[in-house]
Amino acid sequence: MQAGSRNFTEDMCPMSEIRPNPASLPPTNEPLRIAVRRLRWFKVAFQGFVDATGRDLGCTLEIDDVKLAAAFMRWLTSIEIQKPADKSQRKDFFEFAAALMLRELTADMPVKARGPATLADPGSAAAFWPEGYCCTMFCLSVHTAAMEQEFHAHTTLDPAIDDLRHWWSFRENTLQDASFSSGFLQMLLGHQPNWMMPDVFRARIQSDLTVQ
């Protein structure tokens, strides 16, 4: 685990007492990497996660099914286009796929909060932007579960997740350019994103190599 990073099993969002919950995802007989690319499973998983988050936050979160399906289809296309042929990059691409998922969800947000998050700490990311918070936690939860299943790898999070300034920047910048979301998720996963091209896998690899 990186210094300063946190494991999902720990209480990592003291401001809101809400955390990603990979165990909340619906069961499937298929590997998660397959199931998540089936819209029928994705919809059930997303609906369940949004409902649970809404209960935790004390607000109703509504889903636009048409927008959700469109985001899912764009995500399929983007991972198909960017998937590397080199098998050694498979694990890295798993992480990147979660970042692309957040990009597509925030590009045309399928979740709408009806009213404020009454149960969330007023200074928390969840209270600040319930929709963005919910989509981010969903992507992190799917990512955590898939990484555990495929690579027996524990996901660790950057302390930036508790810093409201990052969430403020996330929301402002994503409204201008949805690709910013990809960088934000990579940052939460402890990476140094290539902010010029945060949603381009090859650019991310080069950026990581430069950092090393």
Add this chain to the structure above:
Amino acid sequence: MSRDAFNPPDAMPLREALRGLRFLLRRGGETIAETVNVEALPKPASDLASAMLREAGGLARTVDEMTSGVAKTVLGGQKSPSAPLKDMIGGPNAGAEFAVAVYVALSTVLRHLGAPTVLVSEAAARSAYGNLAPITAETSVEKRAADLTFCLLDARVMRGTTAQEAALVPGAALEAASIFAVMLWLQSARSQDENEAALAAATDMAVALAPEISRAVAGKDASRIEELYRRYVPHV
């Protein structure tokens, strides 16, 4: 006579006739109610028109009850065959099975899209299957599905789409997108328990792909439809 030798009469034409009658009565009543302001008519014309509308409504309800009653008791239930398309094609009763599956699934898709009053013709679906060009063992299931998509469109398996304005998909794209959704679902791997969720997912995917489907259908581009099936069936 042995039980095996007894072939029950084909109930499909009767079902089709009752559905057609129900559609006409419903649509007729809707059209009159939408176009004629009965309240504004002078007497005795308003009394006559009100009585006529009541009569039409009563008839439609009777046919509704008859259709569902007959379908459930005398003719047997309308459970959609859940076999994937690749297993259905080539079977001894493939045309009839395919038609029932298309009827039930298409009706569900249209409800999901907000177009529940469009008429779906089981007879046209059976005829479409009969018009499918001979296939070889090498023909892929996606190619067969693409050919069947165009056969269903040519056979006009859906009627009354032009009058439908409340749908999630614009009227002009409704027919192609709905049929695409059904064919996508028919090809997908799914358990009996997953049928409903898989059909809903296929419908959502067809809505997202509606402009692309419309372009391919308008250009009679079966290979493009085949490509879309190949690409998206694993993701239903």
